[in-house]
Amino acid sequence: MRCEIRHTTEYIYPEPAWDSNNQVRLHPIQEVRQTVRSFHLSVTPEAEVTSHKDYFGALVHHVHVHERHTRLVIEAEAIVDTHAVTLPLPAPMRVLGAARSRNIEFLVPSPRVPAGDWPEIFGVRRPGPDDDLPTFLRETTTLLRRRFTYDPRATTVRTPLAEFARHGHGVCQDFTHAMLGILRQLGVPARYVSGYLYSGGEMLGAEATHAWVEALIPGYGWLGYDPTNDCVAAEKHIKIAHGREYSDVSPIHGTHYGGGAREGRKLDVAVHVYSDQ
Known part of the structure; x- marks a missing residue:
């Protein structure tokens, strides 16, 4: 089954934030049950992006926005083929x-x-x-x-x-x-x-x-x-x-400086998964 995924996270700040650092776990894992055909991560405003694999083998992207901003958008797009699961035999x-x-x-x-x-x-x-x-x-x-x-x-x-x-x-x-x-x-x-x-x-x-x-x-x-x-x-x-x-x-978590009062901040997350089955 081929699945197309779009995951968009948007932060809105009442005052400028800067030096924002986020760990992003949105890259589907490659394993016997699924094949990752493509993955693209985009960030607005422009950011420094690096990556590593965590202790459990997941690919983690580090997103570092240096400039002042009142809006941060992190969008991940992926195409993944999932495969049928064979159920286990009885086991005491x-x-x-x-x-x-x-x-x-x-x-x-x-x-x-x-x-x-x-x-x-x-x-x-x-x-x-x-x-x-x-x-x-x-x-x-x-x-x-x-x-x-x-x-x-x-x-x-x-x-x-x-x-x-x-x-x-x-x-x-x-x-x-x-x-x-x-x-x-x-x-x-x-x-x-x-x-x-x-x-x-x-x-x-x-x-x-x-x-x-x-x-x-x-x-x-x-x-x-x-x-x-x-x-x-x-x-x-x-x-x-x-x-x-x-x-x-956790899909996205991080820290930043500035941004204004917490009660004035907004977070919107949108996930869309499409499939041709």
Whole structure:
């Protein structure tokens, strides 16, 4: 499936800002499930742009605007071919044993996915060593989608996971952090994925960057699960990067001098994903 993506971020400042530095993670990753055909990053006003690969292998662009400006626009355009996903064979939970020590960074707590009895909090049954791992992962995906309500107005990027658990409303980031907490507490290595979603009108979370989980299935590899939409991450999911949680893969973040009062600043983000299917 060929997807064309346009991601535009616009900052408006009431007073001139200068010496603006931003880390930009918008370049789709090249991997077996997808092929990146092209990528272009444009910045207004003119900026110094460099890049490097982060700890987890994502391409990060550094955008440095030296001149004074009251408007900053960062636009990324990409063409990506996504490929069909082959589902794993049955595998009992006990096969995770040796894989845990090699993937400890995706098992330990992090600031947005702290330690806690998340299986109990979210009402997830604890599987036994002979239970099938892929089946359990799909059941957990379905449980979160049925129990919680997608609501873009309910939470922000700073909303604690415990608050989402109490109120039951949130966005893809919250669904993903919830599933990460559950899986890690049960010893399943799991990582946060940032990317795009081709919706066609029937899927949730396509209006901005999307988030889902990748869980490790020994003998198969990492497979994506989207609890916001109760599905396996397949051809409609375009991956940018993965990490321990949202903070590792934030699409754009940075600093600047000036800009005036915070309440007078504006941020607009527009994401469009097209496909010829």
